[in-house]
Amino acid sequence: MQTRLGLLLVLPLAACSSAASTGTTGSGGSSTGTGGSSAGTGGAAASSTGATATASASASTGTGGAPADTATLRVHYPAGTHAITIRGSAPGLSWTQGQPTSASGGTFTYTLTGLAGLTGPAEWKPLLDDTTWARGPNYHVTPGQTVDLWPHFTSTQGEVVTLIPSFHSMVLGNDRAIYAYLPASYGENTDATYPVVYMHDGQNLWEALAQLAFGGPWKVDTTFDAASELGACSKGGVVGWGAQPFGGPDVTCTGDGDCPSGECRTFPEAIVIGVANTSDRIHEYTPTTDPGTPGGGGADAYLQMMIEEVKPAIDGMLRTRPEVGSTALAGSSLGGLVTAYAGLKHPDVYGLLGELSPSSWWNNGVIVGDVKTTQPAPTRPLIVYVDSGQGSVDDESDTDLLAAAYLGLGYVPGKSFRHVIQPMAAHSEIYWAQRFPGAMQLLLGER
Numbered sequence: 253m254q255t256r257l258g259l260l261l262v263l264p265l266a267a268c269s270s271a272a273s274t275g276t277t278g279s280g281g282s283s284t285g286t287g288g289s290s291a292g293t294g295g296a297a298a299s300s301t302g303a304t305a306t307a308s309a310s311a312s313t314g315t316g317g318a319p320a321d322t323a324t325l326r327v328h329y330p331a332g333t334h335a336i337t338i339r340g341s342a343p344g345l346s347w348t349q350g351q352p353t354s355a356s357g358g359t360f361t362y363t364l365t366g367l368a369g370l371t372g373p374a375e376w377k378p379l380l381d382d383t384t385w386a387r388g389p390n391y392h393v394t395p396g397q398t399v400d401l402w403p404h405f406t407s408t409q410g411e412v413v414t415l416i417p418s419f420h421s422m423v424l425g426n427d428r429a430i431y432a433y434l435p436a437s438y439g440e441n442t443d444a445t446y447p448v449v450y451m452h453d454g455q456n457l458w459e460a461l462a463q464l465a466f467g468g469p470w471k472v473d474t475t476f477d478a479a480s481e482l483g484a485c486s487k488g489g490v491v492g493w494g495a496q497p498f499g500g501p502d503v504t505c506t507g508d509g510d511c512p513s514g515e516c517r518t519f520p521e522a523i524v525i526g527v528a529n530t531s532d533r534i535h536e537y538t539p540t541t542d543p544g545t546p547g548g549g550g551a552d553a554y555l556q557m558m559i560e561e562v563k564p565a566i567d568g569m570l571r572t573r574p575e576v577g578s579t580a581l582a583g584s585s586l587g588g589l590v591t592a593y594a595g596l597k598h599p600d601v602y603g604l605l606g607e608l609s610p611s612s613w614w615n616n617g618v619i620v621g622d623v624k625t626t627q628p629a630p631t632r633p634l635i636v637y638v639d640s641g642q643g644s645v646d647d648e649s650d651t652d653l654l655a656a657a658y659l660g661l662g663y664v665p666g667k668s669f670r671h672v673i674q675p676m677a678a679h680s681e682i683y684w685a686q687r688f689p690g691a692m693q694l695l696l697g698e699r
Contacts, residue, residue, distance in 0.1 A: 321368035324398040327360040336360035340376030350382040367395040389483030390507045402444035404437035412460040423557040428528040435521035447578035452587035454526025483518040485511035492517030493689040519696040537586035539593045542615045582606030595633040603634040604695040612650035623657040637691045641677030
């Protein structure tokens, strides 16, 4: 079990480890890939982040002026001499034979008609040359939508890289490594751009670099790999990976028919940036000093580095979606505290906040009082996820106060906010890994 200060150990850096493999084709409208490594389970509710929060291998939806009995499917893929076809359950489609699309460069368009009688979303999926299914669970469309999709057909695993081995900050005057998870589609679909999840304590995130992790990795890379390959069954109004039991087993799926609820969902692919901590972790991750803990109060400078130095570097190097609705910040313990603080100071940069076991106790709960003074929408973060273990073992009482402060601002549970309490969970990476998929389902929305 870790202390309330969380991760204080600064670990040596190592060369990255990466993986890539070739997937198999699917049948019956679903990919039959194994899903790579299994994801940790989560317990949070989820909601879509909206039409602007799209990702590779995800669908962007909008009315676009389409008649209510039609829908437009646009598949973006550098197919070259290959063709893209569409199969599905919508009127005019079948799961046994693909319909041709109209090609213009790397965009393949198909218009669905006769949808007025649909009472819910219809499933569909693109194929390459009508033989190789897109990876992951089926996609969905409702009447009147225009859906943009950036799929992948062969790759099944993302890659963890040491993007910048020694990133020098002029603001802080120190150096640290910056790691990146590039999703499975990144190398295959070069037309795709991605939301970005920035995470603190970057050494502790990756199964592929488990030797760096203090207390075990969060399994961020394998979680995203699994969500790219498989959906999870919604239950009790909770969507997809947010509905899975802590510690498993996950109820995974490739189509709605696999689920008792009739709803198979996953979250979009994303780039994940892990910013390593340093020996100044306590100073950098805290907004004020604390009477009982020396060294605090450097969060403003740390966030200045993140915004003025790290984010421009990442946006310049990778195919990111830099807008606020596609930029998440997440961390645990003191990393959760500085994430909450970033939402107060920089809601124009970080629209999606993941606060896992945040150190809400710091300086007599100063962050709780600060959150209560947050400006009303739209000058506040769009979506906030907060969690903890149950009881004093993970400081639930202070986290409850933080959650109540967010709810007092008008955040809507299950849509723009989720507060999760995990029974029997201590303050450690083991449990953050279990809750991480649910956090991503809420913050990134439905694919």
